[in-house]
Amino acid sequence: MKLCRFNGGRLGVVRPEGIVDVTPVLDLLPAQRYPLPRHDLLIAHLPALLPAIEAAAAVGERFDPVQVFYDPPVANPGKIIGAPINYQAHAQESASNAQIGHGRAITSIGDWGLFLKAGSALVGVSAPITLRFPERRNDHEIELAVVIGRRCHQVAQADALQHVAGYATALDMTLRGTEFQCFRKSIDSYAVLGPWLVTADEVPDPGALDLWLNVNGEPRQRANTRQLIYDVPRLIAFASSFYTLEPGDVIMTGTPEGVGPVLPGDLIEAGVQGLGDLAMRVAPDYA
Structure with a gap:
């Protein structure tokens, strides 16, 4: 459904x-x-x-x-959880591009752990993305989003998918800089979810989904979730080893290579296989 x-x-x-x-x-x-x-x-x-x-x-x-x-298809997520550098090719581009890595040692998601985005960042796909800080780079990041359906804590990987309500297409918008990710990625409208929630029974294998993103018709990101370093069951187990996961919590599973800047007025088109496509305008002016 x-x-x-x-x-x-x-x-x-x-x-x-x-x-x-x-x-x-x-x-x-x-x-x-x-x-x-x-x-x-x-x-x-x-x-x-x-x-x-x-x-x-x-x-x-x-x-x-x-x-x-x-x-947004989920009205009140208690937590929006992000998974940094969870595609190897994105880790490599982050390490080689100072505008992305900003001097940080790009190692692995196992070293970095997860991060939280503020709930106030959440918007649906019909809302504009309103950029801030015109002197800095603001990037798009297409991701598979997992919506938790049942409370779980310290769940095993083998049981993890039993706790999923469904999946959605997500954009983890990012302000580049030296601050912690939870700060730079929690700007209002920088957590996009939608257009709808696809219940878990319609997604038999979240580890085999194509992702894509274009900006103004230019292809930017192309990947498949089989390239995730930590796949969906491992991410749920990893997150639940630190947090109690509640119904409605959203895990953004990480973005592949091809991240790049967007500017006011840009058109972002993106999608995840079987989960619905989105077409969003970046607001014409900075906040």
Whole structure:
């Protein structure tokens, strides 16, 4: 199933005939009181809600997919987790390009560990990416995003995929510089997710997906997730060895080689095989 959030928080099922509005299903979510949970309620209850979603999709209003405004498919991720230098060719280009590496020793993801992006950086694919700091380089990074569906801690690699709700296309936008990654990559609009969430049952092998990205029609990034240094099960196990992963947490699995700068007004087109493509404008002015 493909699920999207659109037009200001409505819930939709993506079908060949269009987006079917199933928003009334959200009324079935349990009421919450303070202190609120640290996870995404819809993702946490998604397995139980699937029959109601299917029933609502049989009668819901249909929308043209090209006419709606796409919100992030996960509304409230407790954590957005990034995986640095997780493709060997990207590690090599980072080591050889001072504008990317900025003098850091480029070793391995095992040495660097993971990093967190602020939740306030999250946008859907219909929002603009608003760059900051015109004197510095701002780069695109296409990535496979993994959305956690079940709470897990210190999970084994062999069991990791059982805790996945689904997958999405992501952009990990990056301000180049010497600061920590969690700082440079947490700028508002620098975590793009969408256009929708594809449930895990439709992605039998997240380790064999093509990724691509163009800027203004120019091919920039081409790769396949089989080239990941830490594949999806290993990333989940690695992350959960440090953090408790909650429903709705997002793991951005790393970007391949070909990262490059974008400027105000640029058109970014990108996608991950089977997960949906995006076309986003960089805002015409810096923030």
